[in-house]
Amino acid sequence: MYSFFVNPSQIQGNTIYITGSDVKHIKNVLRMKVGEELSVRNGVDEKEYRCAVEALEEEQIVCSLRFVKEEGVELSSKVYLFQGLPKADKMELIVQKAVELGVWEVIPVSAKRAVVKLDEKKAKVKRERWQTIAESAAKQSKRSIVPQVKEVMTMKEAIRYAAGMEIRLIPYELAKGMQKTKDIISALKKEQSIAIFIGPEGGFEESEIKEATESGIVPVTMGKRILRTETAGLTMLAWIMYQLEE
Structure with a gap:
């Protein structure tokens, strides 16, 4: 239908x-x-x-x-994906699949290692395109709401935006202890706000990780293999969806 x-x-x-x-x-x-x-x-x-x-x-x-x-189709918690700007059209795929997986908002982040640099005019055009994709994906997946794609933020702005969220995670290649990641995911509860920070190609710089951890964002590992930026966020969202889906 x-x-x-x-x-x-x-x-x-x-x-x-x-x-x-x-x-x-x-x-x-x-x-x-x-x-x-x-x-x-x-x-x-x-x-x-x-x-x-x-x-x-x-x-x-x-x-x-x-x-x-009136049966609800949304996840019991609001999940925010802070996505480092990737190259080419990867962001379109990320937005589409993140919406299908139940994300509440997608926040593009202009991280230091991001190859893509958008001026105000280009950022506006890109955001409109991403929002159109979000709406189309919401229709296809029978979402109750259309997740918002926010304006591009710097890392500092993104950290401030996430400050009031209850669970804040940042997958990091030097983080260790998969059991810690499993424990965090399995402990997720209804009505929590969850922030996931994903770096661009090349990941976040150490200074960005330091700034994030000093703000209370928790570094976690996603396993022994290095995932592409378009894979990492969707994997985290799939884990969260699995835990929260009723």
Whole structure:
């Protein structure tokens, strides 16, 4: 079943209005017909609105509500991925898969070893592209909300942003003790906020690790092998999802 996001104001009693780019997609790509069923979410709560197409108008799709499904699909904790900017288009893959795995927010981090350097204009364009990918992935994976891709932050800004989060981890190649990592993951509880810091290609510099640990962020190992930046964050998210999934 196809899934779409609308603003809460577009849900009016038993009538739901779909607008924007989804209108052309529904009419011209999916070629949906009157009477066909689709799923709508408002991006605020975990309700799923099952409805049927009632009218295919030029600027909106009018749907009639059939029933509301209130079973939650989100993880019981909010997980924040602080991702060092990778090369090429790797960030697109990271955002897409992180959303599928249940991330709450993705925060791009301009770490010292990041090859990619974005000025304000490029960062704005990239962020808009990443946010579009996040929305598409949220639709595909039937998420209740569209995770936000935040503005690019420096490492200092990212550490400050994560300051109030309860669990803060930074995979580091010199960290030892896989049992420690396992213990932390297995001890995760509902309603916690979890921050994961992933370095770019080449990892974080020692000074960044030092700054992070002095702020209370815990270095952990992910095993004996060195993972690529696009693999490390998704692996951590998969472990967390496995622990928190009900």
